Amino acid sequence: MIKQNIKKAKMHLEKIRQLMAKASSPYRGMSKQQVINRKTREKLWREKLAASYR
Amino acid sequence: MQLVIDSNEYIFALGVVRYPNCEKLLAKVAESMEVIPIRITRLIIEEVRSNLTAEAFKEFILFINTATIIDNDFDIPFELGARYEARGLKSADALIAAYVEWTGADVLVTENRHFLSRQANLPFKILTAGQCIKFLNK
Numbered sequence: 001m002i003k004q005n006i007k008k009a010k011m012h013l014e015k016i017r018q019l020m021a022k023a024s025s026p027y028r029g030m031s032k033q034q035v036i037n038r039k040t041r042e043k044l045w046r047e048k049l050a051a052s053y054r
Numbered sequence: 055m056q057l058v059i060d061s062n063e064y065i066f067a068l069g070v071v072r073y074p075n076c077e078k079l080l081a082k083v084a085e086s087m088e089v090i091p092i093r094i095t096r097l098i099i100e101e102v103r104s105n106l107t108a109e110a111f112k113e114f115i116l117f118i119n120t121a122t123i124i125d126n127d128f129d130i131p132f133e134l135g136a137r138y139e140a141r142g143l144k145s146a147d148a149l150i151a152a153y154v155e156w157t158g159a160d161v162l163v164t165e166n167r168h169f170l171s172r173q174a175n176l177p178f179k180i181l182t183a184g185q186c187i188k189f190l191n192k
Contacts, residue, residue, distance in 0.1 A: 004087050004088060004120060004121060005120045006084060006085060006087060006088075008116075008120045009084040009087060009117055009120040009121055010081070010084050010085070012113045012114070012116045012117035012120065013068070013080060013081065013084055013117055015110075015113045016068045016106070016110045016113045016114055016117070017068060019107060019109050019110040019113065020068060020069060020070055020106065020107065020110050021070075023070055023107050023110070024070065030071075032062070032066065032073070032165050033165075033166075033167055035062070035065070035066075035071070036062050036165065036166050036167075040101050040104055040105075041061065041097065041101050041146040041147070041150075042144055042145065042146045042147075044097060044100050044101060044104070044146070045097060045127075045145060045146035045149060046145075046146075048097070048127065052128065
């Protein structure tokens with residue numbers, strides 16, 4: 001059972017935005033679909049599957 | 055109404071390059087988590103991790119922990135994923151579609167066109183962040 005806390009959730013979101021405002025993006029200038037098409041998910045999933053068969 | 059929010063929505067709401075609708079959706083979910091529960095699987099978490107700094111990712115986990123629990127990918131029935139793969143989704147996308155069905159969520163929120171083009175005969179809706187905000191405001 002989780003204890004939901006709206007105030008804390010909003011605080012964490014704000015903190016993430018502050019932290020990421022200082023970071024540089026590897027995909028600045030790319031469209032939404034170009035970012036999605038980087039196939040990060042496919043790569044992560046293949047790695048997980050491979051690890052599960054070891 | 056239960057939502058599964060795809061990794062691209064978190065990335066576009068919290069990453070360096072942001073889209074207003076994705077930000078608004080996450081803000082709405084944070085404000086209304088009691089009435090709009092979300093579910094998340096480990097693969098989505100890991101994809102978000104690869105797009106945030108280490109410190110920002112720590113905050114993301116704290117955020118998720120205030121809203122929901124993290125499900126394990128390997129709890130999702132293999133047959134469900136295989137069915138979506140047979141429909142033409144890539145294996146990782148098929149896993150996410152299977153996850154949405156398995157959790158009984160009403161909506162998968164994503165900006166991914168591959169999902170958005172496969173709306174027919176699904177047990178859940180697929181909406182973009184903008185569409186989802188309109189849907190929630192109805």
